[in-house]
Amino acid sequence: MAEFETATQLVAAATKTREAGYVDVDAYSPIPIEELHHAIGFPHTKLPLMVLIGGLLGGMGGFSLEYWVSAVAYPLNIGGKPLVSWPMFIPVTFECTILAASLTAVFGMLMLNKLPMPYHPVFNVPRFAMASRNRFFLCIEATDRQFDLDRTREFLTSLDGAHEVTAVAN
Amino acid sequence: MAQSNQPLADRMEPVAGSGTPIVIAPGHTFASVTDKISSIVLTQRTPVGYYIALLTAAGLAGLLLMSLSYLVVKGIGIWGNNIPVGWAFDITNFVWWIGIGHAGTLISAILLLLKQTWRTSINRFAEAMTLFAVACAGIFPLFHTGRPWLAYWLFPIPNTMSVWPQFRSPLIWDVFAVSTYATVSALFWYVGLVPDVATLRDRAQGKVAQRIYGMMSLGWRGSARHWHRYETAYLLLAGLSTPLVVSVHSVVSFDFSVSILPGWHTTIFPPYFVAGAIYSGFAMVLTLAIPMRVVYGLEDFITMRHLQNMAKVMLLTGLIVAYGYGVEAFMAWYGGNYYEGFMMLNRINGPYWPQYWALIFCNVIFPQLLWFKKIRMNVPMLFVISIVVNVGMWLERFVIIVLSLHRDFLPSSWGMFRPTFWDWSTYVGTIGLFLTLFFLFVRLLPAISIFEMRTIVPEAKVQEGHGH
Numbered sequence: 001m002a003e004f005e006t007a008t009q010l011v012a013a014a015t016k017t018r019e020a021g022y023v024d025v026d027a028y029s030p031i032p033i034e035e036l037h038h039a040i041g042f043p044h045t046k047l048p049l050m051v052l053i054g055g056l057l058g059g060m061g062g063f064s065l066e067y068w069v070s071a072v073a074y075p076l077n078i079g080g081k082p083l084v085s086w087p088m089f090i091p092v093t094f095e096c097t098i099l100a101a102s103l104t105a106v107f108g109m110l111m112l113n114k115l116p117m118p119y120h121p122v123f124n125v126p127r128f129a130m131a132s133r134n135r136f137f138l139c140i141e142a143t144d145r146q147f148d149l150d151r152t153r154e155f156l157t158s159l160d161g162a163h164e165v166t167a168v169a170n
Numbered sequence: 171m172a173q174s175n176q177p178l179a180d181r182m183e184p185v186a187g188s189g190t191p192i193v194i195a196p197g198h199t200f201a202s203v204t205d206k207i208s209s210i211v212l213t214q215r216t217p218v219g220y221y222i223a224l225l226t227a228a229g230l231a232g233l234l235l236m237s238l239s240y241l242v243v244k245g246i247g248i249w250g251n252n253i254p255v256g257w258a259f260d261i262t263n264f265v266w267w268i269g270i271g272h273a274g275t276l277i278s279a280i281l282l283l284l285k286q287t288w289r290t291s292i293n294r295f296a297e298a299m300t301l302f303a304v305a306c307a308g309i310f311p312l313f314h315t316g317r318p319w320l321a322y323w324l325f326p327i328p329n330t331m332s333v334w335p336q337f338r339s340p341l342i343w344d345v346f347a348v349s350t351y352a353t354v355s356a357l358f359w360y361v362g363l364v365p366d367v368a369t370l371r372d373r374a375q376g377k378v379a380q381r382i383y384g385m386m387s388l389g390w391r392g393s394a395r396h397w398h399r400y401e402t403a404y405l406l407l408a409g410l411s412t413p414l415v416v417s418v419h420s421v422v423s424f425d426f427s428v429s430i431l432p433g434w435h436t437t438i439f440p441p442y443f444v445a446g447a448i449y450s451g452f453a454m455v456l457t458l459a460i461p462m463r464v465v466y467g468l469e470d471f472i473t474m475r476h477l478q479n480m481a482k483v484m485l486l487t488g489l490i491v492a493y494g495y496g497v498e499a500f501m502a503w504y505g506g507n508y509y510e511g512f513m514m515l516n517r518i519n520g521p522y523w524p525q526y527w528a529l530i531f532c533n534v535i536f537p538q539l540l541w542f543k544k545i546r547m548n549v550p551m552l553f554v555i556s557i558v559v560n561v562g563m564w565l566e567r568f569v570i571i572v573l574s575l576h577r578d579f580l581p582s583s584w585g586m587f588r589p590t591f592w593d594w595s596t597y598v599g600t601i602g603l604f605l606t607l608f609f610l611f612v613r614l615l616p617a618i619s620i621f622e623m624r625t626i627v628p629e630a631k632v633q634e635g636h637g638h
Contacts, residue, residue, distance in 0.1 A: 006629065007631075007632050008632050008633040011632050027393070027394040028391060028392045028393055030621065030624055031397075031621055031625045031630055032397040032401045033394070033397070033632060034401075035632050036394040036398075037394050037395065037397070040394055040395075042394060045398060045399045047399055047402045047406070048402060048406065051406050051410075055410075066337040069334040069335070070334075070337055070338075073332075074332070074333065076336075088337065088338040091340075091343040091346070091347065091417070091424075092346045095343075095414075095417065096346070096350075098350055098354065098410050098413070098414045098417075102353070102358075102410050102411075103353075103357070105357075105403045105406045106403060106407070109361075109402070110388065112399050113393075113396045113399055113400070115388045115389055115390065116388035117388070118384065118385070118389045119389070120391055122391055123391070128391075129372035129373070131391065132204075132365070132368045132371075132373075132392060133201060133204045133205075133372070134199065134624075
């Protein structure tokens with residue numbers, strides 16, 4: 001794992017690492033960097049699709065509930081008015097859509113990120129505490145095909161701006 | 171002027187000539203932003219003034235507890251509510267608190283979608299304000315039922331009585347809207363907190379603090395993949411909250427406008443309620459932000475630009491609200507309905523005329539001072555205006571609710587409402603609860619979003635030509 005001082009250096013280093021053929025790479029930064037996930041070759045996330053499906057299910061669930069309650073389980077005949085008065089069902093349908101979509105967005109994000117995860121090897125590096133303040137880190141994982149402790153260390157050291165290259169104990 | 175090609179929101183420096191103040195004071199870096207904001211939470215010294223303020227607020231919250239306990243024992247007869255004024259302080263306070271909450275969501279969601287970077291310094295505590303305001307709001311309808319332990323009847327839960335809620339009623343829409351709003355606001359707030367709590371975890375000295383912040387941060391480590399999904403989720407939440415916040419106060423206004431009562435039965439209510447909500451919410455954000463930035467020395471982050479922008483939003487929404495009052499009066503006359511006309515005359519010249527004219531003064535006349543730049547740059551004056559608007563928006567709900575109810579179609583069913591001690595104590599008590607929660611929040615969690623503040627520091631920009 002190598003440490004960098006600026007976002008620009010990290011993005012440049014991540015691009016070089018990908019070009020060198022490393023795949024199991026992760027980068028750590030105190031701010032979201034838009035360019036970074038392209039640089040490490042991270043594909044688009046499925047999250048928006050999940051949220052869309054969650055919202056649709058929520059909306060349909062809400063409407064079905066109202067339909068079932070008003071027309072099947074507890075029909076109230078008031079002056080012969082229709083039991084399925086759907087325009088009156090829209091507000092609750094809408095709120096259920098938003099609720100389910102929001103829950104999907106948050107819990108979907110946590111699930112895809114495999115959070116909560118109290119322990120992770122990178123926390124073993126004492127200087128990693130700076131990743132939540134002002135330092136940037138690039139980590140090549142030992143599971144990578146090309147990984148070789150000495151050669152990878154040499155590669156990381158050769159990157160522009162890299163210092164404090166460390167091996168991370170699992 | 172080199173900056174004129176950039177989008178407005180990207181301008182960190184003052185625009186030459188116009189004298190627009192900056193979003194963040196110059197010279198700040200990742201490290202200085204992080205240290206400054208987290209030191210408020212992580213410092214060992216708590217000033218005596220903080221304890222005095224917290225204890226005062228907690229004392230008022232105790233008054234709330236006492237009032238509610240007495241209410242549960244005696245019933246809502248301890249309030250001044252009667253027939254015909256079945257809704258009074260309780261619903262007034264409910265609508266007032268819900269409205270205050272709206273500014274938090276507006277700042278965090280709508281301004282995010284509009285790429286207004288100035289929102290960054292104020293969104294966290296505005297969101298906290300939303301949560302606490304919704305909590306205070308929820309107390310009123312719950313206890314107004316008189317039997318809060320039966321509140322689950324409001325939800326579609328299978329029960330031995332085989333009775334289900336009436337989904338055609340705006341009151342049930344309200345249950346869904348407010349509970350969804352509370353849930354989504356809490357999620358939004360917590361998701362925003364996760365990276366900041368990770369910062370606190372890494373910087374905390376004490377073992378206990380490290381443990382607690384560690385658990386709350388869910389093991390956040392700032393991975394690029396995580397950030398990417400995180401940003402996606404955050405943006406989606408903002409997109410979902412935007413129609414939600416508009417729907418919540420619209421639904422609240424349906425509670426009134428779907429009925430046939432003169433003064434309630436009007437189609438202007440949804441937009442006028444939403445504008446009023448934002449108006450009162452920004453007033454409350456100013457009321458909280460102005461003392462906070464002085465006490466904690468946050469003038470670098472909450473600059474005159476923020477105060478000015480909030481003042482401008484208040485001016486705009488205040489004018490929409492004033493338009494709403496105008497339309498109400500015009501339609502009462504133009505509609506030709508006898509009862510509507512009487513309702514309006516009764517507001518102007520009836521037994522509650524002082525409240526109506528106080529409302530017009532607080533919400534329409536006094537805030538016109540905000541047209542003047544001198545006033546917008548004058549912090550004590552802004553604070554005074556924000557308080558006046560808070561009072562005015564409370565009066566607005568009082569006027570809508572009590573004045574419409576106390577004179578309906580038949581003179582035989584007319585009445586008067588006079589608040590009792592317990593009406594006041596419950597209301598003041600919720601202000602105490604709100605302030606208690608807010609004081610605790612400021613002391614225990616970062617009141618300004620640290621990671622979003624980092625993104626507006628100059629060093630956050632990735633230089634083109636290096637990375638690509």
